[in-house]
Amino acid sequence: xxxxxxxxxxxxxxxxxxxxxxxxxxxxxxxxxxxxxxxxxxxxxxxxxxxxxxxxxxxxxxxxxxxxxxxxxxxxxxxxxxxxxxxxxxxxxxxxxxxxxxxxxxxxxxxxxxxxxxxxxxxxxxxxxxxxxxxxxxxxxxxxxxxxxxxxxxxxxxxxxxxxxxxxxxxxxxxxxxxxxxxxxxxxxxxxxxxxxxxxxxxxxxxxxxxxxxxxxxxxxxxxxxxxxxxxxxxxxxxxxxxxxxxxxxxxxxxxxxxxxxxxxxxxxxxxxxxxxxxxxxxxxxxxxxxxxxxxxxxxxxxxxxxxxxxxxxxxxxxxxxxxxxxxxxxxxxxxxxxxxxxxxxxxxxxxxxxxxxxxxxxxxxxxxxxxxxxxxxxxxxxxxxxxxxxxxxxxxxxxxxxxxxxxxxxxxxxxxxxxxxxxxxxxxxxxxxxxxxxxxxxxxxxxxxxx
Numbered sequence: 001x002x003x004x005x006x007x008x009x010x011x012x013x014x015x016x017x018x019x020x021x022x023x024x025x026x027x028x029x030x031x032x033x034x035x036x037x038x039x040x041x042x043x044x045x046x047x048x049x050x051x052x053x054x055x056x057x058x059x060x061x062x063x064x065x066x067x068x069x070x071x072x073x074x075x076x077x078x079x080x081x082x083x084x085x086x087x088x089x090x091x092x093x094x095x096x097x098x099x100x101x102x103x104x105x106x107x108x109x110x111x112x113x114x115x116x117x118x119x120x121x122x123x124x125x126x127x128x129x130x131x132x133x134x135x136x137x138x139x140x141x142x143x144x145x146x147x148x149x150x151x152x153x154x155x156x157x158x159x160x161x162x163x164x165x166x167x168x169x170x171x172x173x174x175x176x177x178x179x180x181x182x183x184x185x186x187x188x189x190x191x192x193x194x195x196x197x198x199x200x201x202x203x204x205x206x207x208x209x210x211x212x213x214x215x216x217x218x219x220x221x222x223x224x225x226x227x228x229x230x231x232x233x234x235x236x237x238x239x240x241x242x243x244x245x246x247x248x249x250x251x252x253x254x255x256x257x258x259x260x261x262x263x264x265x266x267x268x269x270x271x272x273x274x275x276x277x278x279x280x281x282x283x284x285x286x287x288x289x290x291x292x293x294x295x296x297x298x299x300x301x302x303x304x305x306x307x308x309x310x311x312x313x314x315x316x317x318x319x320x321x322x323x324x325x326x327x328x329x330x331x332x333x334x335x336x337x338x339x340x341x342x343x344x345x346x347x348x349x350x351x352x353x354x355x356x357x358x359x360x361x362x363x364x365x366x367x368x369x370x371x372x373x374x375x376x377x378x379x380x381x382x383x384x385x386x387x388x389x390x391x392x393x394x395x396x397x398x399x400x401x402x403x404x405x406x407x408x409x410x411x412x413x414x415x416x417x418x419x420x421x422x423x424x425x426x427x428x429x430x431x432x433x434x435x436x437x438x439x440x441x442x443x444x445x446x447x448x449x450x451x452x
Contacts, residue, residue: 009185014223065084083110105269110164115163237264287381309349310350310376325354329369340395364401367392386417
């Protein structure tokens with residue numbers, strides 16, 4: 001029988017290597033390549049026949065899964081209405097962003113509602129967690145604490161305690177004695193996640209796993225972990241801003257791309273029920289380069305201020321600085337403005353920023369970005385009571401955005417009385433709002449900044 005050759009895997013990105021290396025060729029991480037126990041490749045016979053499984057058609061009706069509200073409306077919104085028993089949730093985020101604070105507050109909220117909650121940390125001692133709880137005003141919450149990394153002991157404890165919620169912080173620190181590799185390795189993370197997810201399904205316990213992220217912002221370890229769990233949440237935010245966004249990128253029990261907005265304060269994370277008001281600055285006076293974009297985050301309309309600054313450049317290659325928007329999108333819009341509207345930016349530095357640390361990924365922000373750039377270049381302010389949204393094609397045509405009516409309702413609720421959007425959009429009944437519909441980018445430029 002041929003002897004299995006050793007396998008080497010990067011703990012940061014999961015890439016496989018034929019031999020040990022000090023630096024991973026796939027992600028560039030140093031000292032992250034470790035030897036893994038080889039898996040047997042010999043096929044095994046299934047032996048006896050299995051049983052026949054029960055089948056059903058698509059018309060079969062089943063009751064929706066029960067949900068347990070957490071008491072935190074923003075968290076419940078992201079989860080799809082509350083915590084589902086026997087579900088597995090993976091929460092990722094940058095170091096120090098507030099993952100442990102969020103989950104400790106969530107566990108305390110569940111415990112105060114009469115649901116047994118257990119918080120196990122493999123990174124901090126129980127005394128450190130108590131100190132954080134005192135700072136957050138959660139000392140009176142009946143949360144059961146534990147500090148352990150041995151997964152076998154953790155599963156035995158969970159089986160004895162039978163909590164409604166178990167928080168494991170973090171999955172990269174868990175160690176399973178049946179796997180011959182170091183904690184945090186691909187094999188350990190995969191095996192530990194499998195055991196915890198299986199336990200959640202078998203015992204009906206909701207399990208929340210905390211995951212570290214790589215320098216690219218992806219959850220460290222094998223991607224199969226994200227496929228094992230029912231829900232994947234990312235906790236996002238900039239260290240220089242107090243706002244934090246909890247975003248669902250996968251949810252088997254609710255809509256994906258839903259967000260919850262929190263504000264980091266001295267007393268922990270505070271829920272933000274109206275994020276649009278926080279992402280907008282003072283709009284009393286017109287300011288060149290400032291435009292309000294009516295965007296959608298999941299099913300929630302969010303109004304965001306986009307700021308631009310255009311100045312003559314003294315460099316051979318003008319600067320393009322972008323915060324909160326994809327830099328490739330900015331380059332495309334600048335090229336369309338020059339090719340279709342005859343407005344050059346070749347000798348000017350361009351700075352683009354999304355206020356409040358928000359990140360915008362939907363193409364409906366194209367028209368607002370173009371409006372901010374033109375407003376800064378021409379030194380002409382867009383009316384402060386106007387919102388813009390629409391996608392710009394390479395031909396200069398404007399394409400409609402989805403959920404136009406919801407965007408306009410949110411803008412009207414916050415006091416905006418004008419909106420500019422593509423001509424093929426269906427705004428619906430927009431009470432008290434003046435709607436301007438533009439067929440292409442050239443028409444928008446002529447309407448807002450005069451003929452070229």
